[in-house]
Amino acid sequence: MAEDFDILVVGAGVLGLSCAYHLKVNNPTKKILVVERLADAAQGNTARSAAMVRNMFTSRDNLMLAESSINFYRNIQGSGVDLGMKQTGYLWVMSERQLSLNEPYMQKMEKNGIQIERFDLSRLKQALPALNTEFAASDEDSRLMELENVGGAIFGPKCGRLDPEKLARFFLAEFLEKGGKVVYGTEAKRIIVESSKPLGVEGEPFVWQEAKIAGVVLQGEINGEVRAETTVIASGVWNNELLEPIGIDGHVKGKKRQMFTISARNDSRLAALMHNKSFNQLDALPFVILPKSACFIKAVDEEARFWVACDDDLNQPYVNVPEPDIENYKADPRYYEENVYRILKAYLPDFEGHSRPDQMWAGLYSYNTLDSIPFVFLENGLIAAGGGSGSGIMKADAMGRIVDCAYRQGEDGEAELYGGTGYKIKRMGFKSRAVEREEWVI
Amino acid sequence: MAEDFDILVVGAGVLGLSCAYHLKVNNPTKKILVVERLADAAQGNTARSAAMVRNMFTSRDNLMLAESSINFYRNIQGSGVDLGMKQTGYLWVMSERQLSLNEPYMQKMEKNGIQIERFDLSRLKQALPALNTEFAASDEDSRLMELENVGGAIFGPKCGRLDPEKLARFFLAEFLEKGGKVVYGTEAKRIIVESSKPLGVEGEPFVWQEAKIAGVVLQGEINGEVRAETTVIASGVWNNELLEPIGIDGHVKGKKRQMFTISARNDSRLAALMHNKSFNQLDALPFVILPKSACFIKAVDEEARFWVACDDDLNQPYVNVPEPDIENYKADPRYYEENVYRILKAYLPDFEGHSRPDQMWAGLYSYNTLDSIPFVFLENGLIAAGGGSGSGIMKADAMGRIVDCAYRQGEDGEAELYGGTGYKIKRMGFKSRAVEREEWVI
Numbered sequence: 016m017a018e019d020f021d022i023l024v025v026g027a028g029v030l031g032l033s034c035a036y037h038l039k040v041n042n043p044t045k046k047i048l049v050v051e052r053l054a055d056a057a058q059g060n061t062a063r064s065a066a067m068v069r070n071m072f073t074s075r076d077n078l079m080l081a082e083s084s085i086n087f088y089r090n091i092q093g094s095g096v097d098l099g100m101k102q103t104g105y106l107w108v109m110s111e112r113q114l115s116l117n118e119p120y121m122q123k124m125e126k127n128g129i130q131i132e133r134f135d136l137s138r139l140k141q142a143l144p145a146l147n148t149e150f151a152a153s154d155e156d157s158r159l160m161e162l163e164n165v166g167g168a169i170f171g172p173k174c175g176r177l178d179p180e181k182l183a184r185f186f187l188a189e190f191l192e193k194g195g196k197v198v199y200g201t202e203a204k205r206i207i208v209e210s211s212k213p214l215g216v217e218g219e220p221f222v223w224q225e226a227k228i229a230g231v232v233l234q235g236e237i238n239g240e241v242r243a244e245t246t247v248i249a250s251g252v253w254n255n256e257l258l259e260p261i262g263i264d265g266h267v268k269g270k271k272r273q274m275f276t277i278s279a280r281n282d283s284r285l286a287a288l289m290h291n292k293s294f295n296q297l298d299a300l301p302f303v304i305l306p307k308s309a310c311f312i313k314a315v316d317e318e319a320r321f322w323v324a325c326d327d328d329l330n331q332p333y334v335n336v337p338e339p340d341i342e343n344y345k346a347d348p349r350y351y352e353e354n355v356y357r358i359l360k361a362y363l364p365d366f367e368g369h370s371r372p373d374q375m376w377a378g379l380y381s382y383n384t385l386d387s388i389p390f391v392f393l394e395n396g397l398i399a400a401g402g403g404s405g406s407g408i409m410k411a412d413a414m415g416r417i418v419d420c421a422y423r424q425g426e427d428g429e430a431e432l433y434g435g436t437g438y439k440i441k442r443m444g445f446k447s448r449a450v451e452r453e454e455w456v457i
Numbered sequence: 458m459a460e461d462f463d464i465l466v467v468g469a470g471v472l473g474l475s476c477a478y479h480l481k482v483n484n485p486t487k488k489i490l491v492v493e494r495l496a497d498a499a500q501g502n503t504a505r506s507a508a509m510v511r512n513m514f515t516s517r518d519n520l521m522l523a524e525s526s527i528n529f530y531r532n533i534q535g536s537g538v539d540l541g542m543k544q545t546g547y548l549w550v551m552s553e554r555q556l557s558l559n560e561p562y563m564q565k566m567e568k569n570g571i572q573i574e575r576f577d578l579s580r581l582k583q584a585l586p587a588l589n590t591e592f593a594a595s596d597e598d599s600r601l602m603e604l605e606n607v608g609g610a611i612f613g614p615k616c617g618r619l620d621p622e623k624l625a626r627f628f629l630a631e632f633l634e635k636g637g638k639v640v641y642g643t644e645a646k647r648i649i650v651e652s653s654k655p656l657g658v659e660g661e662p663f664v665w666q667e668a669k670i671a672g673v674v675l676q677g678e679i680n681g682e683v684r685a686e687t688t689v690i691a692s693g694v695w696n697n698e699l700l701e702p703i704g705i706d707g708h709v710k711g712k713k714r715q716m717f718t719i720s721a722r723n724d725s726r727l728a729a730l731m732h733n734k735s736f737n738q739l740d741a742l743p744f745v746i747l748p749k750s751a752c753f754i755k756a757v758d759e760e761a762r763f764w765v766a767c768d769d770d771l772n773q774p775y776v777n778v779p780e781p782d783i784e785n786y787k788a789d790p791r792y793y794e795e796n797v798y799r800i801l802k803a804y805l806p807d808f809e810g811h812s813r814p815d816q817m818w819a820g821l822y823s824y825n826t827l828d829s830i831p832f833v834f835l836e837n838g839l840i841a842a843g844g845g846s847g848s849g850i851m852k853a854d855a856m857g858r859i860v861d862c863a864y865r866q867g868e869d870g871e872a873e874l875y876g877g878t879g880y881k882i883k884r885m886g887f888k889s890r891a892v893e894r895e896e897w898v899i
Contacts, residue, residue, distance in 0.1 A: 024760040159656065160665045171651040204575045208772045214601065225604045259775040264826035268665055268701070308664045327664040329836065330650045333701040354664040384706035385827055385887060391867040394771065445827060447894070 020048045020196075022422065023231055023243035025203045025257065027051035028181055029408050030400060031249035034188035039193045040246075041419050048241065049190070049197040050233060052339060056197070059341050061253055061408065063378025065274065065313065065324065067302055068409035069105050069174035070129055074121045076388050076442065077406070078127055083432035084412035088177060090433070096185050099178025102171055103314075104294050104301035106144065109165030113306060120455045134168040142293035143303075145284075146366050149221040155212045162361055163306050170294065174302065176313065179408045186415075201235030202339075206246065206261050214352035221236070223333040228261070228396035242426070245422055248399040253406075254383035257335045258399060266390055266445065267286030267333035267401050269379035273346035275355060275372035285321070289314045293426045303363075310358040311331070320373065321366075325355050329378060337379055343387040346375035387450050391417050392444040393426055417443060462490045462638075465673055465685035467645045469493035470503040471505050471616040471621055471850050472575075472842060473691035474628035475857030480689075481635045490683065491632070491639040492675060494781060497623035498639070501783050502693055503850065505820025507755065507766065509715065509744055510851035511547050511616035515562045516828050516893040518884065519848070520569055524852035525874035530619060532875070538627050541620025545756075546612055546736050550581070550588065553608030555748060562897045563611060566746050576610040582736035587744075587807050599602050604803055612736065616744065618689075618755065621850045628857075643677030644781075648688065648695050648703050653837070661749065670703070670838035687760055687864055688831070690841040693849075694823035698778045700841060708832055708887065709843050711776035711821035715788035717797060717814035719763045725810065727763070731756045745805075754798040762815070771817035779821055788817035822847045834886040835858050835868055859885060 021042070027049050033051045053059060061122045070082045090097045109117065119325070124131055140148060144420045148165035150157035191197065207229045210220040220226040220267050230242035248254055254265030279285035291300045300314035309326035351372050360366045383390055383402030389410055391400045398421050400414055401407075407414070413432050420430035442449045464484070466477045469491050477491045495501060510523045534540045543627055551559065583591060590607035592599035633639065651672045652662040661670040672684035690696055697705030721727035736743045742756035751768035779786070793814050802808045825832055825844030831852055834840045840863050841855055843849075849856070855874050862872035863882050870882045884891045 128510075161667075162665075182896045218791070218795050220772060223604075223766050223800055223801075226771045255775075255777070259777065262712065262769075262771050262773045262775055264775055264824075266826070268706055270704065305598070325664050327704075329704050330662060331704045333697075333704055333706055335697070335701065349660070353660050357663075358665055382706075385890075448486070448827075452889070 016096065018241070020243045021045035022047045022245045023241060024049045024247040024249060025231060026248070026250035027056040027187070027197060027199070028059050028249070028251050029057060029183040029186070030251060030403070030414055031247070032056060032183050033411040034247050034249050034400065034418040035195055035421040036186040036190045037415035038422060039190050039195045041423065043193060047195045048243070049195065050201050050203055050231065052202045053198065054199050056187050057180045060378045060381070061183055063274070063341070063376055064179050065322065065407050066179050066408065067174070067310070067313065069171060069191045071105060071124060071131065071171040071174060071455065072453055072456045073123050074388060074451040075127065076450040077453050078129065078411040079438060080325065080389065080413040081406065083436060084410050084435050085414040085432035088182060091185060095205045098181045098185060101177060101297060102173065102175040102295060102300065103297060103299045104172045105174035105304065106143070106294065106301040107304045108165055108170040108306055109168060110163035111308045112163060114166050117169070117455070130171070130173055132170040132172065133223060134170055135165050136165065139165070139168045143291065145363055147362050147364055150361070156357070157361055160307070160357065160361065163360070164359070165306060170275065170301070172295070176302065182190060182408065184413070187449050187456060198236050201233050201237050203231045203257055204234050205232050206257050206267055206397070207232060207240060207242070208261050220340065226395065228394060244396070246397050249401065249418070250395065251401060251403070252334070252337050252379045254381070254399060254401050259336070263394060263399070265399065265401070266383055266385070267381040267447050268384055269337045270331055270382055271377050272324060272380055272405070273323050273350055273377045274322055274375060275346065275351040276374040277323060277366065277369045277372045279319050282369070286319070288363070288365050289316055289319070289321070305358055305362045307358045308354070309353060312363065320404045321357055323359055325358060327354070331382070333382070334364070341378065344377040345378060346377040349373060349376065351375065381407065384454065386450060388450045389414055390443050390445065391421055391440065395422055398422060407427050413438070462683065464489045464686045464687045464689060465559065465683060466548060466689040466691060467673060468490045468692035468879050469498040469629070469639060469641070470501050470691070470693050471499060471628070471853045472693065472845070472856055473689070474498060474625050474632065475853040476689050476691050476842065476860040477637055478632045479805055479857040479861040480537055480629040480636045481632050483865065485635060489637045490591045491637065492643050492673065492684070492790040493639065493641045494644045494646055498629050499567065499622045502820045502823070503621045503625055504798070505716070505783065505818055506621050506850050507753070508621050509618050509755065509762065511613060513547060513566060513616060513897065515565050516830060517569065518892040519895050520571065521874060521878055521880060522831065522855040523848065525876050525878060526852050527769060529854040530624060533627060536719070538676050539614065540623045540627060542617060542753070543739060543741065544617040544737060545739060545741045547616035547746065548736065548743040549609060549611040549746045550607055550748055552605030554605060556608050558791060559611070559897070572613070572615055573610040574614065575772040576609065576612055577872060579610050581610045587730050587805055589804050589806055592803070598799070599803055602749070602799065602803065603738045604800070607748060607804070612743070613738070619742065624850070624853070634689040640678050643675050643679050645673045645699055647674050648699050648839070649674060649682060649684070650703050661840070670836060672765040686838070688839050689860060690839065691843065692851065693845070694776070694779050694821045695839035696841060696843050700838070704854040705836060705841070707841065707843070708825055708827070709823040710826055711779045712773055712824055713786050714766060714822055714847070715792055715817050715819045716764055716766050716817060717788065718816040719783035719808065719811045720815045721761045721763065724811070728761070729760055730805070730807050731763070733822065737789070747800055747804045749800045750796070752797060754801070754805065765801055767800060769796070775824070776821065783820065786819040786821060788819040788872070790814060790817065793817065813896070823849065828892060830892045830895060831856055831883050833863055833882065837858065855880070
């Protein structure tokens with residue numbers, strides 16, 4: 016017979032652990048258990064992330080969630096906990112067409128207090144001489160690929176990177192220190208739905224009874240029913256696996272994203288590209304987004320390699336209930352060669368010759384296909400959170416605070432994000448969803 | 458080598474056939490093919506519907522879609538085509554609590570021009586003497602089931618029923634008559650995605666190419682690639698099956714609904730209940746919705762039986778990609794006995810003794826889990842429609858007009874619904890969805 020808990024959190028990724036941390040901080044006497052299928056924390060999609068953070072969004076919701084979370088992370092790191100945060104900045108390289116298309120969004124961001132800098136072409140060329148800004152008329156590849164000449168760039172100095180595993184371990188350590196409990200290697204097999212006033216009859220809950228979520232059946236280090244007053248589903252891309260069988264839409268679909276790394280060790284040009292004095296105090300190349308397919312380059316100087324990837328919405332399948340083992344989703348070196356590499360070398364010819372990645376991996380974005388903004392919703396005895404849609408880690412602190420507030424105050428509550436901004440729980444639900452759509456999708 | 462078409466419609470349910478009909482009417486020279494997996498038209502969930510129509514919605518969108526469609530159906534039937542329409546009315550029996558909860562919605566409906574009548578308790582008792590309106594304090598069953606005493610009713614005289622198969626066959630006959638083509642026993646195996654400017658290289662479309670939907674691969678009576686300028690996905694609850702593999706969310710999840718029938722043949726009380734002079738000119742019991750679990754009773758006089766069912770949102774699983782054979786979803790007589798029957802006999806004691814249904818079947822509602830209002834969205838070369846959420850048949854005409862308009866005018870178009878009301882395509886998409894949520898869910 017397993018122990019009962021006040022709160023049971025399913026998933027020890029960065030979201031689940033942020034939820035557990037904030038729940039424990041604000042409800043210190045409550046018994047909280049985090050359940051994780053894998054053998055350790057943050058080993059699913061948290062570990063597979065591009066691990067970047069930015070405050071550049073047009074949606075007020077995205078901005079509030081990301082900016083408050085990033086400020087919290089910065090504060091934690093400032094207090095001496097290494098979260099691997101580096102404020103390298105984001106450099107969005109754009110064509111003339113893209114620049115003018117995006118100018119209204121830039122203005123909206125500035126109005127919202129987001130610091131951005133516009134680089135015109137000559138300043139950009141000076142700051143990043145390795146960038147190829149103009150394709151010769153005779154360049155057949157760029158013509159076939161419909162690559163646009165570079166018109167300039169937008170720089171977001173407050174953006175940068177962090178280490179999601181370190182962040183998750185911070186939440187975890189604090190949660191454990193405060194008396195929280197975690198069990199690994201333990202799968203939530205199904206959610207227990209029962210009548211709020213059970214009659215002890217087979218077949219309950221009947222449709223004429225009020226049903227509530229009463230916990231989860233576990234298998235692994237703990238086996239059997241674990242009952243909880245509140246069950247928090249924060250299993251990311253696997254939300255549907257538990258929620259659909261009880262008639263609740265998990266509101267996420269997975270989409271594979273592949274990451275490739277290129278070593279700069281034996282290539283003096285790439286080694287030089289890694290360091291750049293024009294954008295930040297760190298002597299680091301900022302996170303660069305190219306004008307085609309959102310192809311990006313992340314310079315990781317401590318590894319002496321670049322992480323590169325690109326965007327491929329259409330034709331990359333959605334997965335409703337992914338396989339339990341995320342390792343089954345593989346990156347394909349041909350995908351790199353035919354897609355990423357061709358864009359990369361066109362705009363940054365220093366990558367020429369690096370047609371094979373030295374490392375690669377795949378992860379699944381957990382998309383909220385409606386508006387790509389995360390959600391938190393309540394059912395009787397249950398709180399579900401997710402839908403990071405590729406930017407969940409940089410919003411995880413705010414999401415944890417919202418889930419905790421949903422627990423304490425219910426649907427009508429208003430969470431206090433880090434820094435003091437209020438955020439109404441209802442904005443994030445689906446019954447009266449009121450989030451602002453993100454316009455700045457390049 | 459299969460023939461090419463201008464438009465290919467996947468699904469010969471009532472929605473697909475309405476789309477095909479309106480597309481053919483407005484684009485008479487276009488070659489249109491409807492593809493259906495089953496051996497005949499309207500044999501999937503269309504045939505399993507409760508087959509009721511109503512104009513009682515608070516959402517302006519629901520109202521426009523349903524009312525214009527019902528008016529169209531009425532007009533068709535008026536012109537001599539039997540669609541099995543009968544204006545029996547809907548009688549929503551409610552407790553005092555429900556009546557006052559719903560009064561604001563009643564007022565909104567009246568403001569929107571929807572005809573409703575309020576029955577107070579004494580008028581209701583007189584009009585429907587078979588109804589048990591008050592439970593004795595000693596009645597343990599009603600106490601356990603938390604059944605509320607009846608406080609009155611809301612009557613919608615413009616509501617009623619129709620025969621969805623006849624409706625589908627009307628669309629089909631007109632479509633065929635105008636030169637459209639249908640193929641049965643033929644499965645759409647996958648959607649063809651290709652580059653809009655193919656290079657003839659393996660691996661296309663690459664991420665740097667613009668991708669478009671170019672048709673469907675078929676298996677059955679027609680085999681192989683069938684190419685089309687536009688592919689319309691109207692496969693109801695099976696939308697995800699084709700759309701997810703190409704990275705598009707089908708935005709539907711199935712949920713089983715079970716229907717049970719009770720014969721009135723050898724029961725004089727039930728035979729009497731079937732006829733009622735208080736609500737309509739047809740001497741027919743209106744469609745009655747009881748105060749618990751939306752348990753409903755549909756009197757089908759020509760069959761001398763009642764169709765009965767109830768609502769069970771939580772704990773009835775969502776199905777993302779249902780099995781191809783809808784017959785695999787079975788109704789369970791125990792579900793009737795333990796759930797429907799108990800509510801039924803409590804409010805309508807004439808059903809006492811009918812604890813076994815004489816017929817039963819199950820179907821899947823195709824829910825748009827976001828707001829339960831249908832959608833139409835476009836991708837390059839594709840139009841997807843669906844999300845009827847249990848009221849798709851009564852909106853099928855409007856949906857067909859919207860799909861046709863999306864084909865002719867694209868995302869920025871405005872469809873003309875039957876009767877002349879304009880309806881903007883964008884309201885129904887997901888990029889800038891602007892539908893009004895339905896509040897009147899009892």
